[in-house]
Amino acid sequence: MGAGRIDNIQGRKLNHATNDDVEFCRRCESIIATLPIRYPFELRAFLKALGKQRGMTVVLGRMATGRSGTSGLMMRMRTECLLGVAAAAVPTHVFHIVSHEIGHWLLDHPGDYVCRRRTSTGNQHELEAEQFADLLQAHVRAGTARHRDRQLPPGRTALRAAFGARRHLCADG
Numbered sequence: 649m650g651a652g653r654i655d656n657i658q659g660r661k662l663n664h665a666t667n668d669d670v671e672f673c674r675r676c677e678s679i680i681a682t683l684p685i686r687y688p689f690e691l692r693a694f695l696k697a698l699g700k701q702r703g704m705t706v707v708l709g710r711m712a713t714g715r716s717g718t719s720g721l722m723m724r725m726r727t728e729c730l731l732g733v734a735a736a737a738v739p740t741h742v743f744h745i746v747s748h749e750i751g752h753w754l755l756d757h758p759g760d761y762v763c764r765r766r767t768s769t770g771n772q773h774e775l776e777a778e779q780f781a782d783l784l785q786a787h788v789r790a791g792t793a794r795h796r797d798r799q800l801p802p803g804r805t806a807l808r809a810a811f812g813a814r815r816h817l818c819a820d821g
């Protein structure tokens with residue numbers, strides 16, 4: 649999983665974007681725009697708010713995966729959505745896996761999913777979930793950067809850029 653690893657969608661190269669790809673990205677963006685994303689971003693708070701928005705309880709858990717290469721799973725029951733993330737996944741990968749799994753959910757893919765690190769390029773639902781994950785993460789990264797900049801009083805952005813982490817140089821910083 650991850651940006652750049654999907655290089656083929658139904659035999660087409662993604663970097664030669666077709667109308668279908670553009671259309672799909674727009675669909676993802678319009679879904680993402682409706683999501684209850686707050687800053688500073690916190691994954692569990694987001695999943696709780698998402699569940700509330702969709703009338704489901706979202707349960708996030710870690711799972712032992714052995715050598716199967718499984719990275720995540722998503723199972724929906726009537727009122728609960730279970731998200732499983734490989735126990736060994738580091739925090740940034742956890743966010744990616746969760747983004748992928750909720751992609752299956754929010755894109756209305758039918759059934760339950762057990763997903764692997766290496767997405768099969770022949771599986772349309774896996775490709776779509778992966779693209780959704782990339783777009784959601786880019787959206788949250790951009791929002792986080794905007795939020796961080798807004799936290800600085802006017803003029804402090806330049807000061808911070810000049811002094812970096814040496815905050816003590818700024819008398820009231």
Ligand SMILES: [Zn+2]
Nearest residue numbers: 761763774777
């Ligand atoms: Zn998947």
